Amino acid sequence: MKKHNFYAGPSILPQYTIKNTAEAVLNFAGTGLSLLEISHRSKEFQAVMDEAQALFKEILDIPSGYEVVFVGGGASLQFCMVPFNLLNKKAAYLKTGVWAKKAQKEATAFGEVIEVASSEDKTYCYIPKGFEAKVPTDVDYFHITTNNTIYGTELHKDPDVKVPLVADMSSDIFSRQIDVSKYSIIYGGAQKNLAPAGLTFAIVKVDALGKVERHIPTMLDYRTHIDNGSMFNTPPVTAVYGALQTLKWLKAEGGVKEMERRKVEKADMLYSEIERNKLFKPTVLDPADRSYMNICWIMNDEYKELEKEFMDFATAQGMIGIKGHRSVGGFRASTYNALPKESVEALVACMKEFEAKH
């Protein structure tokens, strides 16, 4: 049976990425050696690293003055790297989910932290309105999480603020055109729209660095990775190779503009069914706040007892990874770039079929 991969991350990657990586694990770049056992200092891997960074910049239209670094440790490590590198006295955070909250908490050890707004009061089911106007003008930076994977909310435009902007874009990078020039740092785990797990990316405005007095441990200093082309120490070779494949696929498919068209098409299809279907309702009420990447819904009150039955029904039809996070409950379908429209159609058909039975 055809499986439909709705995992929230690590999550579906293009077949192009999977096929090429499987081949490279057996024979990388005609070397006769496996990608798993190739030196990161080999000319063949250096070419992969160089091309991945160049394509990353090209596809996101990253202006000069910015560098892309590939590191390990996940977005969670960035939660401390950002204040290590940027926080002198004061930073502002927008609390739109548990990951945003963790990022904010991490910064409190480095300086004063202003919580600009929070949606914690309603399990983060909305994006606080008018937050841009509330950002103090004397902070070293303002931190946002553009897509909240667990709760299914998303910022669909680059905020207008007068201070350096930092964004965790782990779960919506490469899903729309962003204006990189508005940001000082954009970072994320790559295991959603880009690569297998184990790679973290950061887009860094070079002249935003070097303005703090504190000692920064070598590996946590963005300059270490910029100065060494992300090869200060051994990078996560396989994940970088996977990223390159996805970037090539992205470019061939039409880039972020086409990804944006597709994500809206897929998300609209699923949100429409959730609203139409008598059994279900969305958890994010304001359409303006709804994520195009992670779509969350629960049973309507009068059908609550059918939750497990629908989960089993959908699972039996090949829907993988649609269980909602325990803090939200219900269901979540992640519709990342690599997810074909056919998978959303199959899920919608499954929802209609289940409705017809009840």
Next chain:
Amino acid sequence: MKKHNFYAGPSILPQYTIKNTAEAVLNFAGTGLSLLEISHRSKEFQAVMDEAQALFKEILDIPSGYEVVFVGGGASLQFCMVPFNLLNKKAAYLKTGVWAKKAQKEATAFGEVIEVASSEDKTYCYIPKGFEAKVPTDVDYFHITTNNTIYGTELHKDPDVKVPLVADMSSDIFSRQIDVSKYSIIYGGAQKNLAPAGLTFAIVKVDALGKVERHIPTMLDYRTHIDNGSMFNTPPVTAVYGALQTLKWLKAEGGVKEMERRKVEKADMLYSEIERNKLFKPTVLDPADRSYMNICWIMNDEYKELEKEFMDFATAQGMIGIKGHRSVGGFRASTYNALPKESVEALVACMKEFEAKH
């Protein structure tokens, strides 16, 4: 032509690891999904993580009171994690190479650092004698690098010291039986004897933690990873899977005892040829200090001009990755666990053949 992989790291892995990983990239654990796109929260991956940690402990005979954590960032990130977690006032370091030097330098931001001994005066071509007796008794820990990949030196026994011992075993873990009970922390990048690049391991004595006053960033606190079974955030899934395959192979082949027998056999074969062959000489003069993992040699003085010719000759015969590090020059053959004896025999034959031509 058969390729012989002598890379220093990332480096040769068992065919078992490569074949199983390639298969899992296409279909992981019968899920119909790729290993690259599987949720780390899936029961199938949780089983991989659990088995990898259990086998890791079993094969190294790790006593109770210790936990194994898998993280990202490489051994270089451990250089700051160790002092973050253990350094209150003073630490002692043994400087046996550039990585040891980097670890030592990183610690200076956290407290007083005593350099117990150094072999920097002779490009780290030896292990300082009698260092154990020079370790102060009032330090929070004493840090060693058991194998120095670049210079081809190795500590072949667990040191006897009266203070907590910390070791970077990136390039010789799983190559001999170690007495884990002598150590507080053993860490390393996994990309030599264990897994593809992107995974870092740490064996941590749990009651050595929690004794420093400073704030430790969440991701740099070993307790975060211990408390969450290395799943606080998304682990490097593919590399953990690769590690499990290597651990299964290791156990089936006879464990670290058999690996030690093989490494001595392979290293003896190569060192003997280096000493016998009129063209070559070893860079590490004292046999007691010689690495069984990374074997370094240069041209004898009267044949210096043949260096490039031998490199080309060996490369044409399928020897990969034998160029010495630029700080040492000459040649280096890494003979990690997965390297078959046949590869060393081929290299020795190649050295003899080249000698016969001159």
